[in-house]
Amino acid sequence: MATSYFLxxxxxxxxxxxxxxxxxxxxxxxxxxIQFINFVSSSSMRTVKVNGFICKDPRHVTADDFFKAADLDxxxxxxxxxxSNVTLISAMQLAGLSTLGISLARIDFAxxxxxxxxxxxxxxxxxxxxxxxxxxxxxxxxxxxxxFAKVLNKGYxxxxxxxxxxxxxxxxxxxxxxxxxxxxxxxxxxxxxxxSLDQSHQSLMMFWPRHSKWRRxxxxxxxxxxxxxxxxxxxx
Numbered sequence: 001m002a003t004s005y006f007l008x009x010x011x012x013x014x015x016x017x018x019x020x021x022x023x024x025x026x027x028x029x030x031x032x033x034i035q036f037i038n039f040v041s042s043s044s045m046r047t048v049k050v051n052g053f054i055c056k057d058p059r060h061v062t063a064d065d066f067f068k069a070a071d072l073d074x075x076x077x078x079x080x081x082x083x084s085n086v087t088l089i090s091a092m093q094l095a096g097l098s099t100l101g102i103s104l105a106r107i108d109f110a111x112x113x114x115x116x117x118x119x120x121x122x123x124x125x126x127x128x129x130x131x132x133x134x135x136x137x138x139x140x141x142x143x144x145x146x147x148f149a150k151v152l153n154k155g156y157x158x159x160x161x162x163x164x165x166x167x168x169x170x171x172x173x174x175x176x177x178x179x180x181x182x183x184x185x186x187x188x189x190x191x192x193x194x195x196s197l198d199q200s201h202q203s204l205m206m207f208w209p210r211h212s213k214w215r216r217x218x219x220x221x222x223x224x225x226x227x228x229x230x231x232x233x234x235x236x
Contacts, residue, residue, distance in 0.1 A: 032056040032065045033095040055098075066096035076108040078176065083113025084168075102184055109134070109170035109177040117167045124184040125160040127168070129153060132177025138166035 034054045056065070068089065076085035090103040097103060107115055109132070117139075127136065129152045137149030138160045151171070152158055160166040162184075170177040 028055075028099075029058075030061070030066075030096060031099045032061050033091060033098045066094070068094045070094075072104075072106045072180075075176070075178070076106070078108050078110035078113055082116055083110035083170070084108060084115045086115070102182060105181045105183065107168065107179045107181060109168070109179070111173050111175055112170060113176075114169040115167060117165050119163055119165050120183055121163060124162045125166070125181055126157065127152075127160070127179050127181040128157045129155065130178040130180055132170060132175055133172050134177050134179060135169045135171045136160075136167065138164045140164060
């Protein structure tokens with residue numbers, strides 16, 4: 001009897017730990033974040049807080065609180081060191097996204113531009129190519145550190161699993177590329193030094209066709225510069 005009781009307790013403990021490990025569901029339909037309290041009338045505020053921010057009284061929420069004229073159809077400046085530019089739409093740019101667990105980004109790539117290896121803590125990403133061609137991939141966290149990479153053309157979709165190191169690169173030397181990415185949550189971006197990767201992955205991620213033509217899906221050429229992508233800041 002004691003053994004059976006012990007097994008039941010262990011099972012319940014394990015089940016509880018699994019529930020705690022997952023992200024909780026929102027307790028309300030939405031929470032429009034009030035970021036600048038001094039500029040909002042007290043009648044629009046309520047005492048409920050989510051992630052340290054005060055939620056706007058739902059009686060004062062309008063459709064405009066879930067809308068942003070972000071001009072994501074406009075090309076961005078890609079003249080930075082790595083030749084890419086990310087325009088992010090998260091809860092900080094569109095407060096109506098708060099607690100909804102998703103964000104959106106337009107990524108512009110110059111010819112031979114890249115979004116260097118990075119990871120999103122606790123976040124999954126799905127990407128589609130709007131224009132051009134991209135070489136994308138991610139590295140697993142197991143002992144083998146397997147690289148999964150693919151060449152994407154316009155309209156193709158690729159998924160980067162949660163927290164894994166991933167990258168995007170425009171292998172074409174004379175045409176820009178544009179991608180749209182949806183990220184589950186926006187818990188930050190962690191750029192990684194290329195030295196943290198082993199030699200085989202450094203070769204695959206750093207020695208791109210910077211000055212050679214893209215031929216039959218093969219990678220060859222000179223070393224890719226390291227650095228961070230440019231970010232386009234949108235006004236609130």
